[in-house]
Amino acid sequence: MKNKTNDLVIITVIFALIVGLMAVALSGAFGGASTTFNTGLVSAQSWISTRFVVLQEFFTIPRDVISLRQRNALLENEVSRLQGQVLSLEKSLAEADILAALVRYSRTNPENSYSAASVIGLDPSPFLRYIIIDKGSDQGILKGMPVITDQGLIGRVDAVINGAARVQLITDSGSAVNVRLEKADQDVILSGSPNGELSLGMLSQEKPLEVGDIVLTSGIGGGFPADIIVGQVINTKKTDSDLFQSASVQPVVDFRNLKLVMVITDFRAIDITPLIQEVP
């Protein structure tokens, strides 16, 4: 009982002391001593805090660098994956654009049946202009079928296996296409060359020939359907000493960038070789 009374007295005294000291402090009587104490305390706090932070950094930052590097590697992988995805989508988009153009072409020219094919290879010889497409006899492709893009004529099927076909481009030196000049209204032969240039030969000197004249297939000879656009005359060569005049043709198709083509599957090329009489 006596102990309890003593404790109560002590607590009361301490409480009164604290309240008294606070009242004195609030009145400003401890100003100098308080400032000195606070300054020392803050200095000590700063000293300890600074060293602690340094120590903390020493132990924690290397771990952060490693984790950051790991994170960076993950993000780089993710970026690479997304870039690959973007490229793939861009490729798909480009293919979709080409396909859409081919579909538009086939809708505007409904008289023929078409089979779309991808270009999967080129002739290894630099002297020859052939491409390899991924459609063959299994898909109904036959030798002699004309091959076009939405822009115009590119060539004809030269050889076929079950899953692929080789197409001779009109720029090949062995290619000869019967064409018609739209303005001049004249039938001539369009020939390729080893360096891929197209030229018109056997043009009568009397017939007018203009730069810019459109070149279309004539259908003569039975090798190609008529009225497929081939190109445009870009320059003419006419000398009095020559029997014929000649001209260079700019093809409408970019042969260096062929990706998707269409084979006209309902056209049967006519072989007129037996009808051609050999000149003795």
Next chain:
Amino acid sequence: MRSFIILPILVFGMILQSAVLGRFSLLAGKADILLLILISWNINKDDKAYFLWATFAGALYALYSATLVFLPFLLYILISGITRKIKSMTYHLPIFLLILSTMVGSVVFYGLTMAQAWVFSGFQINLSEMFWQIMIPSMFLNIVLILPVNSIVKEFARFTVIDPEMK
């Protein structure tokens, strides 16, 4: 037996040639990977069956190309033989040997192809144009590509050599 590793290399080379390298041209010239593989193989490996690999390369070429069927067989066997002859006649200076063999091989390959086109095909061909626009750029591309092709083929040629200690 290990020498048969050249066959898949040639097949891969042909696919690469047709699908990828054929799209990269200098003027109208193209590199010929099969030619370069055969030259590198013959320089790095003293293989008596060289005509067999050349025949296989010729068959591959003939399969892809519209050229006369006999021509690639003939040209690849001829060039393999020439390369081996050059190798036996010169000091062992790899870079010089590679470039010389590539130049000679290219001249023979494109020269005879041009001659064939001129004589047999009957097309109107401008020889000067073919020389400057096809043959010289193709030879240049071959010379540029022979070093990377050789470094790869060399590793495969080493693989075919059986270590005597392992016997």
